[in-house]
Amino acid sequence: xxxxxxxxxxxxxxxxxxxxxxxxxxxxxxxxxxxxxxxxxxxxxxxxxxxxxxxxxxxxxxxxxxxxxxxxxxxxxxxxxxxxxxxxxxxxxxxxxxxxxxxxxxxxxxxxxxxxxxxxxxxxxxxxxxxxxxxxxxxxxxxxxxxxxxxxxxxxxxxxxxxxxxxxxxxxxxxxxxxxxxxxxxxxxxxxxxxxxxxxxxxxxxxxxxxxxxxxxxxxxxxxxxxxxxxxxxxxx
Numbered sequence: 001x002x003x004x005x006x007x008x009x010x011x012x013x014x015x016x017x018x019x020x021x022x023x024x025x026x027x028x029x030x031x032x033x034x035x036x037x038x039x040x041x042x043x044x045x046x047x048x049x050x051x052x053x054x055x056x057x058x059x060x061x062x063x064x065x066x067x068x069x070x071x072x073x074x075x076x077x078x079x080x081x082x083x084x085x086x087x088x089x090x091x092x093x094x095x096x097x098x099x100x101x102x103x104x105x106x107x108x109x110x111x112x113x114x115x116x117x118x119x120x121x122x123x124x125x126x127x128x129x130x131x132x133x134x135x136x137x138x139x140x141x142x143x144x145x146x147x148x149x150x151x152x153x154x155x156x157x158x159x160x161x162x163x164x165x166x167x168x169x170x171x172x173x174x175x176x177x178x179x180x181x182x183x184x185x186x187x188x189x190x191x192x193x194x195x196x197x198x199x200x201x202x203x204x205x206x207x208x209x210x211x212x213x214x215x216x217x218x219x220x221x222x223x224x225x226x227x228x229x230x231x232x233x234x235x236x237x
Contacts, residue, residue: 001106002045002075003098008032009069010047017041019078022051023047026059026070048074048087048104058088064098072102083107120174122165132169140164184233192218192225 011029014021025047029037040047049059049070062071074087087104095101125130125219143160199215 001077001080002163003102004094005072006032006036007021007071008034008036008070010036010050010073014050020045024059026056026068026112027051031176036073044078045075045211046078046081048076048081048084051081051084051104052087054088057091061089061100061102062098062099072099074102074105076102079107083109118174120171122162122171124165126169136164136168139168153199184230188231189222190224196222 009027009030010025010033011023012023012025013024015025015206018039019036036047039045049061049072056068059069059070060068062068076084084104084106084192087102090101090103093101127136140161142159196215196218199211199218203211203215
């Protein structure tokens with residue numbers, strides 16, 4: 001939802017613009033009002049004031065001397081229009097000098113999202129490592145009693161394989177990974193993070209003070225790059 005003084009007249013009638021406004025504006029559209037309508041089309045929004053048939057006194061948002069017009073609007077997503085039951089000007093109430101209060105009545109249904117259970121998965125990808133693969137083979141042979149398959153039927157063998165995999169390779173946590181904001185991501189950030197990761201691996205393998213200082217410096221540099229990338233993206237937005 002957006003509510004603001006847009007300083008434009010969208011005008012009365014909605015021929016050609018039925019998807020973003022109703023018929024009940026005030027007077028004729030001007031250039032600034034056309035910009036409001038174009039904005040609503042681009043952002044898939046609707047000019048709420050114009051959908052409700054009211055006396056002109058309840059549509060005029062700006063009064064100054066002999067001028068009576070409509071420049072203050074409430075915009076909402078088109079998909080939320082069905083949830084709005086009324087929109088009008090409150091006569092006699094001023095928000096700012098010469099501007100009158102615009103209110104709308106909206107019913108919001110708050111739905112609780114059900115958390116879907118995520119199955120804990122066996123880390124089969126660890127079999128790419130030779131040592132894990134060899135340990136898995138040995139444990140599986142022991143579980144099968146030295147046989148290739150169980151003599152009874154395949155389902156039993158498959159369950160033994162799965163159980164051995166869980167014990168040897170481990171299972172995932174089952175927690176859902178939250179989606180991170182990465183729309184500001186760029187090559188500088190990616191390069192900085194990669195250098196920081198390599199420095200961390202180097203420090204993990206050789207815990208010297210020099211490696212620690214190198215990792216800390218690259219970590220600070222990475223944070224600066226992330227901050228700059230975010231600020232640049234916000235400025236462009």
